[in-house]
Amino acid sequence: METESLVETLEAAGLSPYQADAYVALLELGTASATDVADASGVPAPRIYDVLRSLEEREYVETYEEGSLRARAHSPSVVLNDLRSRANRLEAAAEEVEQRWEQPELEAGDASIVTRFRTVIERAEAFIRNANHQILLSTTTGNLRRLAPALRDAVGRGVSVRVSVHTGEDEAPPDPDLFEGVCIEARHRPLPAPFVALADRRQASFAHHPDSYDRYGVLVNDRTHTYVFYWYFLTVLWEPWETVYEAASEGLPAEYLDIRHLVRALRELDWRDGPVRLRVEGYETGTGEERTVEGTVVDVRVPYASKTRSGFELAGQVTIDLDAGGDHVSVGGWGALVEDIEGTRLTIVDAPSTP
Missing domain, CATH: 1.10.10.10 (Winged helix-like DNA-binding domain superfamily/Winged helix DNA-binding domain)
Incomplete structure (x- = not known):
């Protein structure tokens, strides 16, 4: 110099x-x-x-x-200590300025566009650490390892975590040991896919896969927008792919990701032939307050009549009616409006046979 x-x-x-x-x-x-x-x-x-x-x-x-x-x-x-200390503070200040510019605080109802993947995954990690009910994640094995500590902590808190891992053409399928303790179910998509993290049906963190022409991320703190990402996760990143890990052993209790998955299981059980007991954790649609109810399935209302269908039709209202100690309780899925409860965790606790 x-x-x-x-x-x-x-x-x-x-x-x-x-x-x-x-x-x-x-x-x-x-x-x-x-x-x-x-x-x-x-x-x-x-x-x-x-x-x-x-x-x-x-x-x-x-x-x-x-x-x-x-x-x-x-x-x-x-002098050297003084200069280096100042340099460290300047570097920290530069990183903080960059982070605050890239990662604005999300108020309820907000959505933000960001330009760096690091911001997307850091916000996803924060969503995971603050989740109380459900986490849905689409990621690579490398990013899964990065998020594993936060996911283990969430599982330990009783949060329902499901992971879809995507791999490239030349990558080996993920080792089932990778999922131990970090989720209750995992599926493998042998194709590149976006990074998606959804927490408690309200928060979403999204980024295109690294080879995509469009390189930006989306951060959401809003139920309506997150609902769109949820359907993308369910139909493209989850439903078509093979299950490679399940934490729960076969049998009961059995927890279901979506009310349509539950309907499919109830059909396989032929719920009319014997009492099926269901525990529902969710929110009262009238008040938004959390509620847990357990009762016997008395009706399954779907927008299709044929028993030969898969039970995972995408359109139309799906409702399950329960007899909860003499009280009638109707249960809907994400976005339920006319039912008594929007179910966020649906668990068959007792049935004549296991689906």
């Missing part, structure tokens, strides 16, 4: 112009009288004494009397 650039850098680090000039001159002189430092640095002679003493207070130099005032530069350790 040239002398002029060094002086400018020291000024940026907090020295006055006279202090920076005098210190750089003293570094070159080693030990010198105050007048020699003034001559070498261009600092006016009447000011050099105050400048040297101010540098001494900062532990940049030391002064002593030897017929006249003389000065020498201290060991640079103090």
Whole structure:
């Protein structure tokens, strides 16, 4: 670095112009009288004494009397520590500015476009750590490992976590051990796919896959917009692909991701032939308050009549009616309006046979 650039850098680090000039001159002189430092640095002679003493207070130099005032530069350790500390603070400030620009706080009903994937995955991690009920995740194995600590913590809190892992053409299928403790069910899509993280049916974090022409991310804190990402996850990233991991053993209780999955299971059980007991965790549609109810299935209302259908038709209202201790309770899926409860976790706890 040239002398002029060094002086400018020291000024940026907090020295006055006279202090920076005098210190750089003293570094070159080693030990010198105050007048020699003034001559070498261009600092006016009447000011050099105050400048040297101010540098001494900062532990940049030391002064002593030897017929006249003389000065020498201290060991640079103090200066180096000072400069490095300032550099670290500047770097931290730069990162904070970038983060705040890229990652604005999301108020309820907000949606933001961001340009870096790091912002998308960091916000996804925050969504996961704050989730109370359900997490749906589409990711690569590498990003799954990054999010694994937050996912394990969520599973430990009783959050229902499902993961769709996508791999490239030359990648091996994911090892089932990868999912141990981080989700209750995982599926494998052997094709590139976007990164999608959905939390509690309200928050979404989305980014195109790395090879996509469009490189941007979307952050959402809104039920309506998140509902769109949910259907994309369900129909493209989940339903068509093979299950590669299930934490629960076969049998009951059996938890279902969507009310349509539950209807399919009820058909396989032939629920009319014997009592099927269902536990529903969700929200009252009238008040928005959380509610858990358990009862016997008394009716399944779907917009199609044929029993040969799969039970996962996408359009139309799907409702399950329960007898909960003599009370009639109707249960709908995500976005339910006319039912009593919007079910977020649907679990068959007892049935004549296992689906």
